[in-house]
Amino acid sequence: MQLTIDLTGREVLVTGSATAARQAVRRYEAAGAVVYRLSTPDGAPGDGHLPERPFLVAMVDDGEPGWEPLLQRCLTAGIPVSTEPAPGPEGHVTLVGGGPGALDLLTVGAVNALRDADVVFYDRLAPYQLLASLSSAELVDVGKKPGHHKVTQRDIEQLMVDSALAGKNVVRLKGGDPYVFGRGGEEVAACVAAGVPVRVISGVTSAISVPAAAGIPVTHREVSHMFTVVSGHAPLTDKEHTHLAGLGGTIVVLMGIGTLPQLAAGLRRAGMKADMPMAVVERGYRPGQRTTIAELGTIETAASGCSNPAVLVIGEVVRVAEANRNHAGASAELSRLAASLLEA
Ligand code: SAH
Numbered sequence: 001m002q003l004t005i006d007l008t009g010r011e012v013l014v015t016g017s018a019t020a021a022r023q024a025v026r027r028y029e030a031a032g033a034v035v036y037r038l039s040t041p042d043g044a045p046g047d048g049h050l051p052e053r054p055f056l057v058a059m060v061d062d063g064e065p066g067w068e069p070l071l072q073r074c075l076t077a078g079i080p081v082s083t084e085p086a087p088g089p090e091g092h093v094t095l096v097g098g099g100p101g102a103l104d105l106l107t108v109g110a111v112n113a114l115r116d117a118d119v120v121f122y123d124r125l126a127p128y129q130l131l132a133s134l135s136s137a138e139l140v141d142v143g144k145k146p147g148h149h150k151v152t153q154r155d156i157e158q159l160m161v162d163s164a165l166a167g168k169n170v171v172r173l174k175g176g177d178p179y180v181f182g183r184g185g186e187e188v189a190a191c192v193a194a195g196v197p198v199r200v201i202s203g204v205t206s207a208i209s210v211p212a213a214a215g216i217p218v219t220h221r222e223v224s225h226m227f228t229v230v231s232g233h234a235p236l237t238d239k240e241h242t243h244l245a246g247l248g249g250t251i252v253v254l255m256g257i258g259t260l261p262q263l264a265a266g267l268r269r270a271g272m273k274a275d276m277p278m279a280v281v282e283r284g285y286r287p288g289q290r291t292t293i294a295e296l297g298t299i300e301t302a303a304s305g306c307s308n309p310a311v312l313v314i315g316e317v318v319r320v321a322e323a324n325r326n327h328a329g330a331s332a333e334l335s336r337l338a339a340s341l342l343e344a
Pocket of ligand 1: 125174182
């Protein structure tokens with residue numbers, strides 16, 4: 001039977017142990033009711049003031065004896081009683097950093113969380129091609145809706161929270177690290193606000209690993225002793241260009257393809273030299289990975305055919321990669337030569 005009643009401002013007494021009543025309390029509060037709690041049949045200390053005559057009594061089955069007399073009293077007094085099943089085991093959310101897309105850059109924690117999940121919400125940059133082999137959970141793509149519209153951030157948070165409240169073990173799989181331009185903080189806040197237990201498993205961020213895929217170390221002794229990770233989602237201000245150019249370290253830009261021309265021009269205006277080496281690394285660890293190397297003054301033309309996802313690296317460390325590559329190339333050349341000499 002299904003009854004629809006407006007509970008706004010109505011006094012609802014929810015009975016049952018704290019754990020068992022947790023979800024019912026949230027449901028009634030969400031429905032606008034004024035919720036009172038009775039956690040044991042004899043009234044546990046701390047239950048506080050209880051209404052004389054509640055509009056409704058929600059009796060959550062907590063598996064404990066002793067609730068029968070209360071049920072009888074309500075029925076005699078004509079107070080409606082809703083008997084509620086005990087919720088399943090407590091659901092929770094795990095935010096998982098999936099790394100840049102390579103199976104061997106997933107953490108052990110990520111693999112374990114995926115294995116134990118009931119449902120996984122993933123998006124485009126998470127290593128989703130590998131998911132089916134790592135998890136028997138229900139896999140939900142929140143990067144796109146069936147109509148190819150993006151699911152909004154609010155909708156994603158709602159989906160996670162609702163699934164956890166339904167008792168599910170939820171994994172939210174994100175590309176790289178959840179706290180690096182990943183909106184991880186907002187998703188944690190949404191869980192906390194809904195009373196859903198949440199934890200975060202850090203991931204390997206593309207800010208470091210994608211340059212590495214192209215042989216670029218973000219720091220290098222005597223070349224760069226700092227690196228700054230910047231979002232290129234929106235153009236920077238001239239003040240920011242000046243600060244960045246003044247630091248003298250490596251600059252790593254995520255989501256930077258769209259604003260690359262503004263960034264290059266801004267850093268030039270801020271005094272960075274035109275021959276500062278620069279790299280664009282597209283699709284790190286994926287088929288079609290490509291590195292474009294140029295200089296601050298020439299990158300706009302050189303990278304005109306580049307597309308997201310890509311990581312930009314600005315700084316002398318780009319030359320380290322080139323030197324290492326040439327060195328590696330040279331030693332490969334030498335060993336080939338040695339081998340052919342030995343054969344002869
Ligand atoms: N939380 C992520 C970043 C999310 S912002 C992390 O820590 O890596 C999304 C941006 O990350 C993309 O626009 C791109 O700049 C970068 N990115 C993520 N994965 C990438 C990959 N495999 N190759 C190149 N860039 C990548």
